[in-house]
Amino acid sequence: MSEVMKDRITDIGPPKYDTMWPDYIKDNYGKWLYHEELEPGVLKHVTETGATVFTVRIAATRLMTTLHIRDLAAIADEFCGGTLRFTTRNNVEFMVADQSKLEPLKARLKADGHLIGGTGAGITNIVHTQGWVHCHTPAIDASGIVKSVMDELAEYFHDKRLPAKVRISLACCLNMCGAVHCSDISILGVHRKPPLIEHDRLLNVCEIPTTIAACPTAAIKPYNFEDEKGEKVKSLQVNADRCMFCGNCYTMCPAMPLADPQGDGVALWVGGKVSNARSMPMFSKLAVPFLPNTPPRWPETVDAIKKMVEVYADGARPYERYGEWIQRIGWETWFKLVGFEFTTHHIDDYRFAMTTWRSSTQFRFTD
Amino acid sequence: MSEVMKDRITDIGPPKYDTMWPDYIKDNYGKWLYHEELEPGVLKHVTETGATVFTVRIAATRLMTTLHIRDLAAIADEFCGGTLRFTTRNNVEFMVADQSKLEPLKARLKADGHLIGGTGAGITNIVHTQGWVHCHTPAIDASGIVKSVMDELAEYFHDKRLPAKVRISLACCLNMCGAVHCSDISILGVHRKPPLIEHDRLLNVCEIPTTIAACPTAAIKPYNFEDEKGEKVKSLQVNADRCMFCGNCYTMCPAMPLADPQGDGVALWVGGKVSNARSMPMFSKLAVPFLPNTPPRWPETVDAIKKMVEVYADGARPYERYGEWIQRIGWETWFKLVGFEFTTHHIDDYRFAMTTWRSSTQFRFTD
């Protein structure tokens, strides 16, 4: 056994969950009876035996430095018995068992500039992915768009209420590392130019058959490239008219990059949900096929989302999620209300296209 | 111009519709105000100016001889001013403008053994196809099954009412020459044995490429058959495991018959509709994948349909079509009520299969 492998600890898994618990969780585990939302960002959970825990949720950038984490830990030490948690949407929750600590905790969080909110019928944190900060395939940045959108919508996080939750997600490419395919509103990075092909290095860095197989539309074909010396070198070619810019070829083959300043941008989607409450989970549907990539603040994207939130705020009924609302009023009405153009891109032309056509005379007139 | 073509009359189209009208239609054309169903099979239509037409609808076998047609014409002459019409579901309608003729007309029809009915919330004629009477691809007979089923359900034609219309259709093979894919209940002839292949005549009677292209599942491949003389003859072979017995190969190639006494039989479908009333049109869904071909009276098929009608009669609410009812109670409940086995055949495995999977935790427990 090599030196490095000696005494090596592997396959231990994560720390057991209960090693992280404070008493107010340990003692009440599984005994919860009900909860109340005291105000946006503040929850009260009560057990069958009358014990309580108060939770204060704050907004977080999930791209977070250890300096920031240490600051949060300090607050948890001061108020929460040395525990905090992260939510499934990357917010941070501070809990206190003792109601008397609630107001001081809130005051401290506010003093430190934190936004308290994100619970109930409003807008919580945007689930997002890497963008230009880390990934190799993004069409857009992630953190910058999230910041720009949430700056605009912050009041729905900490203050203003909506008919129901509006979950916003972002994924920077069609791999969709966030659950953007089932969000009330989603922001998706899209490419619009077919891959470049680096014939002179493709054979070295890519497997030809797996790359061909990677293309969902069979747009990729073998190709014999003639190099400078006039010799035939195996490579690939793309039938650009069959390409829908999914980027799966690039995932398999580094010699086929898609990213382009003009080609890349944002598509917006609407009406998805995950919960089983009332309606079954739904996919998000195309709202805007393309908006330009406009760092640092993506104003077109921010405006369009704001408009989407506002028409929903005006039109939906209590408890009605975005997609439920649109189902009730009809897509034709929604497009009219929101004022987005309806294009051929909105009409599905992929595998299940036919199931989305309107096979009924039931519709509303909108002109 | 050849003799036969001389003075030849072609492309004249059908007689103009209005040449067939009696005065009570001509005068009231487009002026109708409302109608009433006086009893099953008897309608009263009233115009804006107060004119009336009474319609008596009778059951018909659409497989009908000229002798029978002449009998019907005689009745129309006697009571209806020399007009009758056929409905889109192959019933016959006699009309009188003068109420005093209504009872005599009904009496005469009854005396002649006709069943009056088929209107409103009951069961009207079964739309059907050729079966063994004329077509070359049927898996079942048509007229005999229709007769057997309607003998059992006749009371729903002329007497008993249901929550809403129940439209029954029959098609004797997957070509589905009736609209059985959108009927409340449908009876479909299915094959279950892959095509035989007559290697020695295939090349003479079939086009190899079009036959290969005809197979939706690409189960058909070229094959070199060795004939008696040891010579290779071009033919086809079928990958039986990929065959779903659609019979499209046989449509293109007479040397690939599917029909078989044991292989062929009935599949039953449920819950389709065509009208846009309340819900959008719906496809029928699989109820029973296979019942044996049991002439002359197909008792298994008749019983299953009767059961389907009875559970609907018991469970549905007024105006609720079959498919609307099932949507409300859930398929799991329906299978429990009707007592049919749920098999892997019920789970779609064709192109849109995924869209039918239950992507939600919402369901009822039925065990």
Add this chain to the structure above:
Amino acid sequence: MPLTHQTPLLDELEKGPWPSFVKDLKRAANEGNSDTANDLLGQLELSYKQKVGHWKHGGIVGVFGYGGGVIGRYSDSPHMFPAVEHFHTMRVNQPASKFYSTKALRTLCDIWDKHGSKITNMHGSTGDIVFLGCRTEALEPCFADLAKAGFDLGGSGSALRTPSCCVGKARCEWACIDTQDLCYSLTMTYQDEMHRPAWPYKFKFKISGCPNDCVASIARADCSIIGTWRDDIRINQDEIKKYADAGFNIEKHVVGLCPTKCITYEGGTLTIDNKNCTRCMHCINVMPKALRPGTDTGATILLGAKAPILEGAQMGAVVIPFLKLDGSAEEVEDQYRELKDFIEKLWDWWDEEGKNRERVGELIQRLGYRAFLEAVELDPIPQMVKEPRSNPYIFFREEEVEGGWERSVEEYRSRHQA
């Protein structure tokens, strides 16, 4: 003639309340002296015994100058049933919505008694009068007699099939369009398309006067034309009161079942939010004396319905939400022309792009709505879909992308080391 075959199985089908085709066939054989009916009974009995049909595959027969209208059929057991050795059908184009004067009916019977088997289908699934059981040599004379009597054949093969329609304005208060007139007009304009198959596959028109769709067009017509209106449902409040007084539960059966919940019934008055009404017909269906479709009428045009072969069944999908079809005779001619222009554009595209045995609906599936809409020169609108696409696989086109698709690897690599 006496029946020459024992038919114990078929005899079972003479029993029971529903009319019996066996009785009728026996009568044709017996009383009507049809040896064809006699042998048909014999062969059918054999099928009942063996549980399998006894007709040969296909057979190309027809009348001169037409590519369709006749379906060839031959017995596979002519040694036993010589009178059905040839058993072809002729599809005779029915008068729109199937009213018949008894004179016309008797003429048809006379012709068929003279040339054929005495057996018919009233009617075939597409809508034709079907003459069932003709010998090859009888086809042409039968056709000549039909033509003389003012009848013509319907469609078969890769051609326009016989259009059909609901009873419409002839006896239905809800007809928003003149189904019979439009059916007749399409049939007459496209005689050539019906009789001389020249397309990738069949094409069917069906026309219903309102969204109840009594001719089931949405399930089985490449082009469904369904009457509708775009103004307000007409309400007669007095009649509403009468329904209520008669004990009819308006709240439950009308308001509660409206799919868009756009009806309110308060203080005995019924109000409809017409902008949200999707014209499903339910409220009108259940209170025919009180409610009527609006008066600004026309049709919704849907495309693509068909049976499952090859890629699964399709229903018609909206392509033109509203085409005005209502007015003076002249206006109507113009409106028909507009519809026909659209249809002809569609056919041209299908003719050009369609594969062998590919229906219009399948072609739209294969090439997508964009190609289709461009071909027929329509703009995309949300009424065409139940919902927009949910997959992100958008085929952007080069012309909509700034800078186009031409790019240089060198330029790219100058900014990005590999």
Add this chain to the structure above:
Amino acid sequence: MPLTHQTPLLDELEKGPWPSFVKDLKRAANEGNSDTANDLLGQLELSYKQKVGHWKHGGIVGVFGYGGGVIGRYSDSPHMFPAVEHFHTMRVNQPASKFYSTKALRTLCDIWDKHGSKITNMHGSTGDIVFLGCRTEALEPCFADLAKAGFDLGGSGSALRTPSCCVGKARCEWACIDTQDLCYSLTMTYQDEMHRPAWPYKFKFKISGCPNDCVASIARADCSIIGTWRDDIRINQDEIKKYADAGFNIEKHVVGLCPTKCITYEGGTLTIDNKNCTRCMHCINVMPKALRPGTDTGATILLGAKAPILEGAQMGAVVIPFLKLDGSAEEVEDQYRELKDFIEKLWDWWDEEGKNRERVGELIQRLGYRAFLEAVELDPIPQMVKEPRSNPYIFFREEEVEGGWERSVEEYRSRHQA
């Protein structure tokens, strides 16, 4: 250290109410002396200027003995941004439902400050703690320190990915199953599957305590495990009265929105027809003091959710409607074993039949439910589908057809002349 790059564009993102990652990164560079953070800001500013990313494709790096847990990443402009030349991420398996003692948090910070960039994601989309920005040579020592502190890497590549779950019984009254315990149990049982990729593609578990699905499992887990109950919703009628008294419109907001309309509210008493309840949670969600899930609890198992690549996104579909997951510690172990047996059968099948980069859901699509159900030894039940098939393309098998599939052409032709 002072920032060495001008970042006028990024500076815009320091403004506004939402927390700013730019501020935080600058602080790490400045106050925290992270040259990686400094160059990251520089490279990101370049991306903002050029509207394009600046990372090279992939890069295979890792720790000894593991096939995953590290994502290799290199700058494509290291001449400008040398400190991010290597910028790998380490996926560190989070504690189930993400409670942290501050001690554990500080330990993680210490390790990452020592070996890496000071930059993290709390958390990655799958659920891991993500250490963002590591040099290749630092991976192994960082891993060793993590392991010493009781932490391990999560999954990447064609392996089991880090399972995750909702807060569950730790702070939610609706948790029908112990999400954290199950998450931990699966994670520990399948350490090998997580660290040594050997499958066709990735596989994800996500566990929610009830159908609200707060970990979005139904959208993105190959196997979603969602808590539910099969007895009756518990009702506290006194609390119902309090809601009513407080002016809450029970008829409208509860009864009216129940998807199965199985609630009645009469005379101040709320009744649920539990047999028709589909456990959607709505009524419980809106009246948490009055209603609670039942007590006979367990989980619904759904399979196949995934993002769109390759054939379009899928949601999880029901395969086991109810698996009891509730009882004494021993009972629970048996129940977990039952679940794991099922999962292992699934993996065996997938391993055997799956194509390269084919997720479980795609395999089920390709081979069909029948093959899948046979492999995992489950019976078909209607709960698996929203509706039965509507196409008639049924793949009957030879063994279910009397007489089998072998037939003789001669025998056929002896009865049927060609």
